[in-house]
Amino acid sequence: MTYFATNRLCYLAFMVMIRILVGLLFYVASLGVVFAQSAPDDLENDVAQLVREVRAQVDTFQTNLDNEEALVSLAADLVTDQQEALEFGVVLTEMVANIRTRLDQLGPAPGEGEPAEPELLAAERTALQEERARINLLIGELEDATIFAGNLIDDIAERRRELFQETLSQRYDISEAFGPSLWEDVGERWANLERRIGSWWSFTWRTRPNVVLACIFSAVLLGAVAVFVSLKTFGGWIHRDSEHDAPTFFARLTIGFWYTLLPTLVFWFWLGAAYFIFDFLNIWRPDIAGLVQTLIAGLAILFLIIQLSRAVFAPYVPNWRLIKVPQRSAFLLHALMVVMAIIVVADAVITRFNIILGVSIPVTVALSLLTSIAVGTVLIAMGAVKVDIRPGEDKRTDWPAWLRIVLILSGVALIATALFGYLGLARFASQQIVITGAILSTMYLGYRAARAIGEANALAQTSFGEMLRARHAFSERGVDQAGLVASGLLVVAVFLIGVPIIALTWGFRWSEITDLGYRLVTNITLGSISISLIGLLTGLILFFVGLWGTRAFQRWLDGTVLERGGVETGARTSIRTAVGYAGIALAALLAISAAGFDLTQLAFIAGALSLGIGFGLQNIVSNFVSGLILLAERPFKAGDIIEAGGFTGVVDKVNVRATEIITFDKKTLILPNSELINGTVINWIHKTTLGRVQVPVGVYYDSDAKRVHDMLLEIANDHPRVLSNPEPFVAFDNFGDSSLDFVLYAYLADIGYGLAVRTELRMAILERFRAANIEIPFPQRDINIKAAASAPDLKDVANAEDFGVIETSKARRIEDD
């Protein structure tokens, strides 16, 4: 009987270890180059030995055709050999490169007719060429060895597949297995076990009773100390207070994690330490040591599973439960989980004992049958655990009906398979169900944790979130968004870790998984287009780096160079915007080519589409080009007051498509750039802000026109903002209907003050004309008043406070008045 699943997990752990070791070896190999070069003969011997070893592995394969475990370790050995061959090859390559450099320094051999070179030189060249050929030969041998190893690895995989198939399809006769030979075998093994333990114990006790007592005492003492210390240190920390109202999922998960981990580690530490005390004093006999090790490993795993189940189902502290099920169901599920753990661990321990005490087919068959049926029964029982949601309770539960159906069905299928005699299949399936189930549940918890972090303000409430806010000046919203990002990353991580592990337990090879992963990130082919995730990511990162660089360059250019250079604001804006466009275009091009897209292909596509785009995006393109022209020509710049499209306002900024203008009543006017290019634009302050204001004023016909003229000029000259050059002047404009009409013209350095200056001028005119008795007339009209029959009764009109607050409409209507 083989143990595929456990073997595969071992294989995984082994491969990870190998990867780490290989990584270290690479560093060491790079350090060892000098050493290797000084002793090429040693290297040659090493290479020859490695090649011999690889060739010899075929014998190991032939002798272990039926031994699954040996095949697995042989395959792992071969992978290591391949890596070693590569490392040797790297060193040799370096040597070839050195030899070639020296050959180049010697120059080519003299041709026919040329004078012969010194003998020493010729000899060295020959020696170097021989050395080069020899090393090339060595590399060739290494290459052949890796191919040989590769073929052997494929053979092993094929053989394991065959073995696996044989195990799954083999049918055992159950009634025969439960015949008298079973009881004989069990009895024999039991007696064997009793005899071994008895003889060991009586011998040890007789010869060294004091040492045994000391060991037992120190183990117990160590246990007591471990319990005491752990209770004192983190006992309070992992305590789950049943009075606590409603801990968040994240808090529950954190406590659950430590609740599982810390006591387990303490227990493992105690087990290991106790074993080594006995081991150190030579109490164990080799066969007893094997039995004890098995027992200890079983206990260690059992404790872990039970602790994990207590953390997840929390049968006694419902408020700390990690998955949402009612009290009774949680208790039952926890109990069943413990039973399942005991079955699985007991199966593994008994199987191991069986190997130590001598393999017996009937015992193995019976054990497989019992285990499969027991696991199936527990699965059915777990599926049968109902979740009664009482009215008013939350309908959502983590124990949905479909999961229960899956459990029951797999349990039934398992028992049926076992009863029909397909014990290999049943055993394999039960192991896979348990292991895959465990991994899936862990992934589910990870996924829930990710979702919990992603919930609104979940991260901000944790101490980590508080630290972020306090130390790194994150805003509350920033922490919240960081939580969202962390949540997404965590989900990805859960799948990236979980899925390969499941694939490994289902028999995929590590190299297949890494190959697939590698291909996924570097080369996804869709038809004739090949996309590389790494390339896309690089492109994206490059784009953002380019964007950031452009911004930094813009800031530097604008704030340092242009400002100190005394360039005016409008020109600075134009230059900054133009640099921004150029930077973005450059970053986009870089990103596209880094992402692996062929720019010539893009050009081809652009050419094909340009006609359609030309028609479809005519307006946008025209606006964009107009924007570029506006930036280059600068008929106006930010801050200018312009009249365009029937509106007047201050230019805010010139964008890609349109220009934003703030009108005087603070409405933002978005005017397409093409209109500004094609239409008439009046710029009040183009080139200069100089402007003229006019104040018309009329005076009584009796007034002294000359005096009025002089007074107006005097007023203009007295105003500090009115320029004396060009000087203000007064026009006697008209003999009006009821007045002599004058107009005062005055020039201002900045027309932006026009309204204020006009107001101030009028104030002054009124004030001084009154003082000088110059009257400003108004049109006079005759008004005929008709006496009404009866005036409306206004007495009933209520006082102001009786009206109260004015009711407003809820409808938002905006109308330009």
Next chain:
Amino acid sequence: MKRLSSFGVAALLWLCAPVIVFSASVTNGDADPLTLVITENGERSEVVLAGNQTQSLCATGCFLTLPNGDRVVLSGGETVSISGGRAIID
């Protein structure tokens, strides 16, 4: 806490470094197409590089046979440029 997390990141990187391998990039510096024999993971294959083409090869290290018969072993991550039958490895 901050130091702890940076330590964690460093440890993670150290653990992942051997697993995350970057392929070697091989450039054909000549105008003529180039045929390379590559043995990777114990499997031999031929790769044709067009003139002046660069390609990523060897995710996990490989043996490369050049047209002039020289053999080169790459551990992945190198930049190789081949011109006139000669390889320059950086």
